[in-house]
Amino acid sequence: MSDIEHLVTDHFSGHAFPCRGGETLLNAAARSGRQIIRVGCRAGGCGLCKVQVLGGRYDTGKMSRAQVSEAEEVRGFVLACRTLPAGALEILSQNETNA
Amino acid sequence: MNKGVMRPGHVQIRVMDMAAAVHHYRDVVGLVETHRDAAGRVYLKGWTESDKFSVVLRETDQPGLDFNGFKVVSNEVLDSLAGELKAFGCKVEEIPAGELDDCGRRVRFDSPTGHIFELYAEKTRTGKWGLPSVNPEAWPRGLAGMKVNRFDHCLFYGGDLDGTFDLFTSVLGFHLTEQVVDGDLRIAQFLTCSMKEHDIAFIRHAEDGKLHHVSFELETWEDMLRAADIITMEDVPHDIGPTRHGLTHGQVVYFFDPSGNRNEVFCGGDYFYPDHEPVTWTADKLGKAIFYHSRELNDRFLSALT
Numbered sequence A: 001m002s003d004i005e006h007l008v009t010d011h012f013s014g015h016a017f018p019c020r021g022g023e024t025l026l027n028a029a030a031r032s033g034r035q036i037i038r039v040g041c042r043a044g045g046c047g048l049c050k051v052q053v054l055g056g057r058y059d060t061g062k063m064s065r066a067q068v069s070e071a072e073e074v075r076g077f078v079l080a081c082r083t084l085p086a087g088a089l090e091i092l093s094q095n096e097t098n099a
Numbered sequence B: 001m002n003k004g005v006m007r008p009g010h011v012q013i014r015v016m017d018m019a020a021a022v023h024h025y026r027d028v029v030g031l032v033e034t035h036r037d038a039a040g041r042v043y044l045k046g047w048t049e050s051d052k053f054s055v056v057l058r059e060t061d062q063p064g065l066d067f068n069g070f071k072v073v074s075n076e077v078l079d080s081l082a083g084e085l086k087a088f089g090c091k092v093e094e095i096p097a098g099e100l101d102d103c104g105r106r107v108r109f110d111s112p113t114g115h116i117f118e119l120y121a122e123k124t125r126t127g128k129w130g131l132p133s134v135n136p137e138a139w140p141r142g143l144a145g146m147k148v149n150r151f152d153h154c155l156f157y158g159g160d161l162d163g164t165f166d167l168f169t170s171v172l173g174f175h176l177t178e179q180v181v182d183g184d185l186r187i188a189q190f191l192t193c194s195m196k197e198h199d200i201a202f203i204r205h206a207e208d209g210k211l212h213h214v215s216f217e218l219e220t221w222e223d224m225l226r227a228a229d230i231i232t233m234e235d236v237p238h239d240i241g242p243t244r245h246g247l248t249h250g251q252v253v254y255f256f257d258p259s260g261n262r263n264e265v266f267c268g269g270d271y272f273y274p275d276h277e278p279v280t281w282t283a284d285k286l287g288k289a290i291f292y293h294s295r296e297l298n299d300r301f302l303s304a305l306t
Helices: A025-031 A070-074 B018-028 B075-088 B161-171 B221-233 B283-290 B299-303
Strands: A005-010 A016-020 A050-055 A058-060 A077-079 A083-085 A089-092 B005-015 B032-036 B042-045 B055-059 B064-072 B092-095 B106-109 B117-120 B150-158 B175-182 B185-192 B200-204 B210-217 B238-244 B251-256 B262-267 B279-282
Touching: A005 A025, A016 A025, A025 A083, A058 A077, A070 A077, B005 B018, B005 B117, B005 B150, B018 B032, B018 B042, B018 B055, B064 B075, B064 B150, B064 B210, B075 B092, B075 B106, B075 B117, B075 B161, B161 B175, B161 B185, B161 B200, B175 B283, B221 B238, B221 B251, B221 B262, B238 B299, B279 B283
Parallel strands: A005 A089, B005 B055, B064 B117, B150 B200, B175 B279, B210 B262
Antiparallel strands: A005 A016, A050 A077, A050 A089, A058 A083, B005 B064, B032 B042, B042 B055, B092 B106, B106 B117, B150 B210, B175 B185, B185 B200, B238 B251, B251 B262
């Protein structure tokens, strides 16, 4: 963790929340107190926290290929439990693939 | 009717990071690592188990279960059940001895719910870990983490529950111990080939071939508390418990491995003799059936699958 905070804006719910440096996107969303992203295994396996990143820089850990295909990964689909924002992030917390 | 299927014998679990998975299953859950094979798979067992291994970890790009194997009493039974499985309509494949190190030939077959199962008759027997078979002490020293006794069973999700019910009861000789019904529709079935409350269970679900959990046995309610303490100490993703299920009356803790596969540790619960009537829960009491204390359903427990 560092003192850096990145602002995450969800264009589905309209909510924005801060994410600390080194904190996962899912943890930051859960910490915001609103149910913006579903919380599942928190280990990149079950896919409940799948969202789409529309813009911004981020790193990801290992995510199940059964949940995020290579083509989806190119289009910004991620599992929030495995995503570390590296700057301000624009996301879509729900869409046709996880509604 | 008993058809010679003895017990759950092994599972091959898919993991995305072998080092993290070995730390979890060996150091946190407390299985004993017994072996690594030329393909990079890691073999483990609970310390009370007689055969050399029961849990195999395979590294790949998605979690879930490759297969669940059951041990049968003899090679004659293996051959006759292979024929019955083919007649039932299963796709049956013979896996030669040695494909899993220290395991005899296996009969692999698919199921109406999309899960892959195996039968086998022979596996190298090494006895309980850390104890002699003559004048043994109560337990071995040097166990890690939760110190689980054994791999116990799996719970699977899939569509055609009725088809898999027929497969397990009519072909493999399992008994229905407990069920959840929604009117005429069975939405959960717990099946046994032994005196245990269940050796396998299925929940009705739109998507086939899914794993809900792999379960490991512990002895006491105090062990549940200790397991939950270890989950916190190790920062393991926690799911539910310690609590009690209405179904089976078992006492349980759920958590996730580093690839998102759900694990259960449990103790207690009911027992079964072949003259017992199945226990039935109705769908309007599903909350109490699953979580006997809170009596409330939980989205993550029902939805997070691999």
